[in-house]
Amino acid sequence: MKRFLISIISIILLLALSLSMTACGGDNGGGEGDDFEIDENGNVVTIVKIMFHVDKKSTEGQAYQKRINAFNAEYKDKGIKAQAIFKARTTGASGYETELTNNKIEGTLADIITFDAPNTAAYANSGLLYDISSLIPAEDQEKFFSLNKYNGKLYGLPIQESSAGFFYNKNIFRAAGIDVSAYTAENPWTFEQFKDVCARLKAHGVTAVDMRLDATKDETAPYLLYPFIYAAGGSFVSEDGLTAEGYYNSAATQKGFQFIKDLVNAGYTSNSIGPTDFFTGKVGMYLSSGWTIPELDNKYRENFGSRDGWGILPYPKDVTAASATGSWSYAITNNHHADKTAAVELLKFMTSAESSRAITDATGMIPARKDAVKDYAAGSPEYTLLKQLELSGKERPVTVAYPTFSTTFNQIIYRLNNTNLTDLLNSQARELQKEIDKVKDR
Amino acid sequence: MIKTTIIIFVLFFLAFCGFVVYDLTTAKRRKEVYRVKSSATAYLLLLPSVVLAFLFIMLPILYSLGYAFTDYYLLDPDNIKFILFDNFKELFEEISEKGMLYNAIKNTATFVIGVVPLQIILALLLDLFVNRPGFGSKIFKVCFFAPVVISLSVTAFLWQQILAPGEGGLLNSMLSVFGVPPHDWLRDPNTAMPCIIVLSAWQGCGYQMLIFLSGLSNIRKDLYEASSLDGANWWNKFWLVTWPGLRSTFVYILITVFIGACRIMTQPMLMTGYQEHTVTLSYYMYQVGYKDYWVGTSTAVALLMTIFIGGITLIQRRAFREK
Numbered sequence: 001m002k003r004f005l006i007s008i009i010s011i012i013l014l015l016a017l018s019l020s021m022t023a024c025g026g027d028n029g030g031g032e033g034d035d036f037e038i039d040e041n042g043n044v045v046t047i048v049k050i051m052f053h054v055d056k057k058s059t060e061g062q063a064y065q066k067r068i069n070a071f072n073a074e075y076k077d078k079g080i081k082a083q084a085i086f087k088a089r090t091t092g093a094s095g096y097e098t099e100l101t102n103n104k105i106e107g108t109l110a111d112i113i114t115f116d117a118p119n120t121a122a123y124a125n126s127g128l129l130y131d132i133s134s135l136i137p138a139e140d141q142e143k144f145f146s147l148n149k150y151n152g153k154l155y156g157l158p159i160q161e162s163s164a165g166f167f168y169n170k171n172i173f174r175a176a177g178i179d180v181s182a183y184t185a186e187n188p189w190t191f192e193q194f195k196d197v198c199a200r201l202k203a204h205g206v207t208a209v210d211m212r213l214d215a216t217k218d219e220t221a222p223y224l225l226y227p228f229i230y231a232a233g234g235s236f237v238s239e240d241g242l243t244a245e246g247y248y249n250s251a252a253t254q255k256g257f258q259f260i261k262d263l264v265n266a267g268y269t270s271n272s273i274g275p276t277d278f279f280t281g282k283v284g285m286y287l288s289s290g291w292t293i294p295e296l297d298n299k300y301r302e303n304f305g306s307r308d309g310w311g312i313l314p315y316p317k318d319v320t321a322a323s324a325t326g327s328w329s330y331a332i333t334n335n336h337h338a339d340k341t342a343a344v345e346l347l348k349f350m351t352s353a354e355s356s357r358a359i360t361d362a363t364g365m366i367p368a369r370k371d372a373v374k375d376y377a378a379g380s381p382e383y384t385l386l387k388q389l390e391l392s393g394k395e396r397p398v399t400v401a402y403p404t405f406s407t408t409f410n411q412i413i414y415r416l417n418n419t420n421l422t423d424l425l426n427s428q429a430r431e432l433q434k435e436i437d438k439v440k441d442r
Numbered sequence: 443m444i445k446t447t448i449i450i451f452v453l454f455f456l457a458f459c460g461f462v463v464y465d466l467t468t469a470k471r472r473k474e475v476y477r478v479k480s481s482a483t484a485y486l487l488l489l490p491s492v493v494l495a496f497l498f499i500m501l502p503i504l505y506s507l508g509y510a511f512t513d514y515y516l517l518d519p520d521n522i523k524f525i526l527f528d529n530f531k532e533l534f535e536e537i538s539e540k541g542m543l544y545n546a547i548k549n550t551a552t553f554v555i556g557v558v559p560l561q562i563i564l565a566l567l568l569d570l571f572v573n574r575p576g577f578g579s580k581i582f583k584v585c586f587f588a589p590v591v592i593s594l595s596v597t598a599f600l601w602q603q604i605l606a607p608g609e610g611g612l613l614n615s616m617l618s619v620f621g622v623p624p625h626d627w628l629r630d631p632n633t634a635m636p637c638i639i640v641l642s643a644w645q646g647c648g649y650q651m652l653i654f655l656s657g658l659s660n661i662r663k664d665l666y667e668a669s670s671l672d673g674a675n676w677w678n679k680f681w682l683v684t685w686p687g688l689r690s691t692f693v694y695i696l697i698t699v700f701i702g703a704c705r706i707m708t709q710p711m712l713m714t715g716y717q718e719h720t721v722t723l724s725y726y727m728y729q730v731g732y733k734d735y736w737v738g739t740s741t742a743v744a745l746l747m748t749i750f751i752g753g754i755t756l757i758q759r760r761a762f763r764e765k
Contacts, residue, residue, distance in 0.1 A: 098732055105519040126517030217715035272608030403733050407716055414717055442515060
């Protein structure tokens with residue numbers, strides 16, 4: 001019996017020990033053993049891991065993989081090898097962000113990650129991102145349209161740029177006798193001119209514009225609609241990103257939201273416009289980003305007769321001109337690798353003019369680098385977006401509480417017609433201020 | 443975190459081993475040879491389940507309990523500080539200021555009050571309807587149960603099409619036949635939650651119908667025959683025979699539907715997003731924990747919610763206890 005008992009306890013202890021050892025292995029972050037490999041010549045090769053937010057099989061994913069392959073071919077003799085990890089955003093951007101935070105907890109954070117630009121402040125403030133200000137020369141930084149900066153430090157470089165505008169159906173405009181040729185990125189139309197065009201489209205018997213007021217469950221509505229507030233002279237937070245009260249609920253900000261509300265009240269737009277109504281000729285204008293261009297070129301080409309059947313109009317201006325910018329970026333992480341040399345090499349390669357062109361060819365977006373931009377014909381949709389980006393592109397508010405900003409903005413758009421706008425803005429400003437204070441006080 | 447996990451695991455394991463040794467030595471001291479052998483085998487067989495239960499049930503509960511008293515920020519997991527009751531203080535402040543948590547509690551209560559009786563009554567009616575011999579009863583059973591096997595996200599999408607604003611929405615286009623103007627059902631604070639209640643009751647009642655059916659099959663047929671001989675009508679039979687026979691089934695359904703209703707999240711999340719008039723406690727918890735990254739605050743809500751649901755469930759069990 002005694003022997004039996006001893007053997008049971010021995011087995012239990014052995015199991016406990018083996019489990020503990022397995023768990024201890026996790027302390028290495030699950031990646032320590034994969035940080036290096038020995039090549040066929042016996043040389044040590046540093047592995048640099050880069051995590052992407054898209055599916056490997058998507059057009060964008062394939063473009064990234066091609067660039068990674070090109071890097072590996074070029075750096076084969078330099079002892080660096082890149083390894084791509086694809087974590088598709090199956091449940092929206094937040095799902096990918098959850099993956100990032102889980103990796104940080106587990107200690108398995110990739111050396112380079114892709115991330116949505118408005119999160120720069122929150123990620124940098126929490127120490128997720130590595131300060132690359134001194135690693136990227138100033139002359140290289142100048143080649144980009146925008147940079148991911150927080151508190152004056154550089155934390156990321158954009159993969160591509162984006163700009164949005166009003167896609168319009170030229171056939172409908174012609175039939176309604178509306179001439180908008182004078183409204184260009186260099187000479188944008190005013191709020192009043194915009195309303196006038198909407199009124200004429202309505203009189204023509206079509207829904208004037210799809211402002212994407214239904215897209216309030218993710219980042220779409222904030223991304224497409226925030227420029228109206230800047231155009232009206234409003235803002236969301238102070239320059240340092242620490243004060244929301246007095247900015248988010250200022251009279252100018254209210255004026256921007258009121259403009260959108262007026263469009264709804266006048267029957268020019270609504271939240272009940274079908275997702276394909278513009279493409280099937282039921283709506284005159286459609287607020288969207290560059291990602292709609294490939295859709296119009298490929299999926300709906302027949303509906304417009306030719307590429308000449310549609311165009312892009314800039315955002316209307318009021319006090320000033322403002323347009324949407326910002327897309328996904330690369331950043332080096334503060335992971336267990338102290339030496340960032342290999343990661344910097346990969347970052348530079350992935351943000352080179354060649355990579356920039358290769359990726360935007362796949363996505364239809366604007367390259368992040370000025371020297372990678374193609375010569376678009378004046379007046380073409382791509383030209384309008386690019387010029388608008390250069391002349392009036394204004395980034396979304398830089399604040400450590402960006403997720404709360406995005407939520408509160410969506411709530412405003414959702415409740416625009418059911419609530420008193422002044423009260424609504426006051427409560428949203430309070431909410432955002434509370435969150436900023438909470439993050440800063442931590 | 444891993445070190446803490448190992449320490450907790452070792453402590454738990456030592457406690458388990460200690461219990462095993464104590465049990466076996468007690469049995470040996472009492473000279474219960476058979477029990478020593480059988481218990482030892484039982485403990486060995488139990489071991490994998492105990493380890494799994496610890497890793498996947500006990501450990502998350504212990505961690506979330508602990509996190510409720512910390513300032514755990516998801517983006518900064520290496521820097522967690524104990525802040526005692528600050529999270530709870532913040533939550534109570536938010537309730538008193540009638541913030542989002544206040545709305546979450548109000549909406550969850552509205553949902554529970556609406557969906558629990560509606561779903562149970564619907565299930566009972568369907569159960570009585572299909573529990574009759576005759577043509578089509580099996581087809582109806584399948585039809586009524588079908589929504590249960592459809593994914594919540596799919597049903598939420600379908601109902602979004604039904605409730606879509608403007609004339610394109612199915613419900614609006616049907617109502618327009620009677621001259622009713624189109625309505626934005628999900629944006630209107632007065633109609634959004636009732637719509638979610640109806641959708642949830644519709645989807646869930648098929649499952650409860652099946653449980654009621656199994657309860658009905660346990661009621662002796664001779665009771666109905668006896669009551670018929672005594673001149674009982676349909677209502678008398680239901681009230682004096684069927685209902686008492688379904689009492690324990692009803693209590694089970696009441697408790698499970700109540701707990702399920704308290705945890706509602708998917709429908710408002712997919713149908714309206716994070717809005718004042720539809721946010722629920724689980725949705726609030728998700729938003730605060732995953733979107734705003736405040737895991738500490740989120741787990742504090744989870745802890746309060748667990749205590750609340752547990753308390754109400756105990757009250758329900760006591761209230762419906764067999765006398």
